[in-house]
């Protein structure tokens with residue numbers, strides 16, 4: 103095997119595997135999270151205009167001035183655009199830049215499972231030690247004692263993701279206050295992955311950086327792809343105190359230097375959309391969420407309705423399969439629907455074996471057709 107030791111346990115990402123299987127079986131792909139509808143015209147036009155206007159060379163490495171200003175202006179806290187914002191090739195690059203820029207070999211990093219799969223791969227590339235805390239099914243509960251025990255004097259960072267992929271949980275104020283209390287006590291950095299911040303369907307999203315004393319230890323991560331249905335543009339960013347930003351930029355400059363310039367310019371236009379865009383966006387996703395949750399329940403899945411994101415994690419055990427991978431293989435071959443087997447998002451708990459993740463960032467007609475096909479399970 104030629105793969106370096108730091109990556110040999112990872113193999114191909116679950117998203118690539120199951121998108122390929124979807125294509126091979128001509129299945130409805132509710133696996134990898136990307137919309138099957140197009141981006142809004144005003145966002146596409148802004149990118150075309152930027153190309154025509156000659157925005158075609160490298161940008162400033164930390165981000166085009168127009169975009170970093172739009173990011174700072176639309177963030178919930180006063181932010182210095184030039185010193186605190188870093189634009190990257192999607193949030194997956196931000197995660198890598200944050201970890202490689204700030205974490206030393208042997209440092210402990212707390213990761214809440216189920217987790218976005220790149221967290222552990224990046225920690226492995228950095229030589230860090232992951233400390234896992236489980237959100238317990240069926241309601242994906244965070245247990246205070248378990249979180250307390252995960253912290254030690256070696257804790258460098260905790261990665262928090264809310265709204266949470268794949269459970270759809272939106273952490274409430276007391277959960278965030280507990281994380282803030284422990285991070286402060288152990289002088290840990292909080293990496294707050296908030297790429298689904300505009301996809302809160304029930305409840306309220308509280309950016310952890312806005313809690314008292316937290317701005318100085320929090321790196322907030324956001325992205326364009328989910329909000330404007332442009333996941334292929336790969337535009338993400340971090341907002342962090344200057345001392346962390348310098349470290350993030352140090353890694354970012356050697357990985358990609360900068361993301362595509364015209365797409366950054368278009369992103370600045372998109373971020374300044376009127377409030378009505380976001381209200382309409384949330385309303386549409388609420389309809390999609392309710393449709394898939396009702397549909398899955400009618401077929402026989404046990405479902406904890408997601409409060410946010412465009413994912414639902416459903417319990418498939420009523421159908422009698424031994425694990426998530428065999429269930430997902432049956433789904434694609436017999437029903438023509440792809441879901442993600444979530445054991446890829448677990449390291450400690452076996453909860454993932456009884457679950458399947460469906461993405462509902464799809465047109466209403468696609469979702470109805472998928473539910474119809476799933477009737478085949480009954």
Ligand code: GLN
Nearest residue numbers: 117133134135136194267
């Ligand atoms: N965030 C997406 C998901 O969870 C996948 C992103 C990717 O494939 N890099 O489906």
